[in-house]
Amino acid sequence: MKGIVEERAAMLGEYIIESKATVRSTAKKFGVSKSTVHKDVSQRLKVLNPALYRQVRKILDTNKSERHIRGGLATKNKYLQKKASESEKS
Template sequence: MKGIVEERAAMLGEYIIESKATVRKAAKKFGISKSTVHKDVSQRLRKVNPALYREVRQILETNKSERHIRGGMATKNKYLLKKQAQEREKLKNSEQNQ
């Protein structure tokens, strides 16, 4: 996704608004780095399309305020899956021993 940076900034802004995406999600979708996405939507977009910039800023602020919750849920799911895998392994081992 190389091209005119102002155009890319606008496309990133529209994608973030439509999907309520995080910077990481937008970077992955467009195949560019998080730093590039952040620079595009926080600096370049402000100059190119101030109205779009304000909408994107609101979404990014919301994402920022919720990130600790997402991190906690990811950790919870990680250990839940680990526990389930251990229980399946125990069950498998007990069935083989019988």
């Protein structure tokens, strides 16, 4: 079981680097929870492969600094869609 977890941590880290993915999208892609992804890439990867960990950390820090912008855009789109559907009904 130990080897599987270590392999998964490396796979998750490589995927995040290649696609500049968020923890949420990575979790969805691999069918695991966000907690699992976060623990694998922030704790396990730090011990297993420090170089890979540093690369992943940069991407995750970038994602964290941009998340308020993504959240605002999602909210904006939500209300634009709601307004469009209301105008179609009228």
